[in-house]
Amino acid sequence: MNVLVQLQDVDKIYSTGKQTMHAVNGATLQIHRGEVLGLVGESGSGKSTLGKMLIGLEAPTRGSVSYLGKPLWDKNKFKRPRPGEIQTVFQDPQSSLDPRMKVKSIILEPLRALDAKQRKEKGNEKQLIELIRRVGLKEEQLERYPHEFSGGQRQRIAIARALITDPSFIVFDEPTSALDVSVQAQVLNLLRELKAERQLTYLFISHNMSVIRYMCDRIAVMYKGKIVEMGAAEQVFKHPRHPYTTLLLSSLPSVHHEKEEKPINFCAI
Ligand code: ADP
Ligand code: MG
Numbered sequence: 301m302n303v304l305v306q307l308q309d310v311d312k313i314y315s316t317g318k319q320t321m322h323a324v325n326g327a328t329l330q331i332h333r334g335e336v337l338g339l340v341g342e343s344g345s346g347k348s349t350l351g352k353m354l355i356g357l358e359a360p361t362r363g364s365v366s367y368l369g370k371p372l373w374d375k376n377k378f379k380r381p382r383p384g385e386i387q388t389v390f391q392d393p394q395s396s397l398d399p400r401m402k403v404k405s406i407i408l409e410p411l412r413a414l415d416a417k418q419r420k421e422k423g424n425e426k427q428l429i430e431l432i433r434r435v436g437l438k439e440e441q442l443e444r445y446p447h448e449f450s451g452g453q454r455q456r457i458a459i460a461r462a463l464i465t466d467p468s469f470i471v472f473d474e475p476t477s478a479l480d481v482s483v484q485a486q487v488l489n490l491l492r493e494l495k496a497e498r499q500l501t502y503l504f505i506s507h508n509m510s511v512i513r514y515m516c517d518r519i520a521v522m523y524k525g526k527i528v529e530m531g532a533a534e535q536v537f538k539h540p541r542h543p544y545t546t547l548l549l550s551s552l553p554s555v556h557h558e559k560e561e562k563p564i565n566f567c568a569i
Pocket of ligand 1: 314315321322323341342343344345347348349
């Protein structure tokens, strides 16, 4: 299979004063083109730090991070494959959208990294209107400000902003964790549809096993900076090998006791 992203023996150590924090410890993983890899683990296990190394926000302390076979980091400098090729959507749409900017400018903002020709192609009115409609918003909402939107709508704006550059790979860091369950399901469905329509590849970070089960083809389980288990979603859910995975799954009674009702059935919403 076609490997898009490769992490090999990656460490990230934060040093603050006398304290050091081994946030990511010897992580090795691959993300194949067209798949959704879920990264799950409790708060503080290193998920966001791992994601940040893929989008240029944190440099690895050791090890290699590559995209289509080429290193993403040269010492502490991030080398973009193609501007806009890798995009991201964070958890909190409140703080990730500039409150002083209109939605239109927010969505068009990532195009600044592109050359003039691409900017013209992607930033044209027709494309923008198509995109805003595709994520479930209306054309007239382009002239509004973020505070005029609900949490779910704000996350739709963040998704449009990520898609404007035609990325191949998107890192989602807890994209629906701040949303109500019913809104969460709608946004997750949108993400699944977009992935199929645009042949996208996702790294999908979440601490929520239900969400991971709904979204992911393969799963990597992180515990205290280490990837302790990785495999096909089906396999990990049915036959977890690491005790920590079993512990995570115990919050989902339906996985172990098939007769019990599933806690969240996203398909049914
Ligand atoms: P997760 O996303 O799984 O909750 P993080 O990757 O955010 O975990 O954090 C992993 C560990 O690294 C935590 O102990 C966190 O406190 C620490 N950490 C994260 N960012 C920094 C930073 N900029 N400086 C120091 N420590 C950090
Ligand atoms: Mg995090």
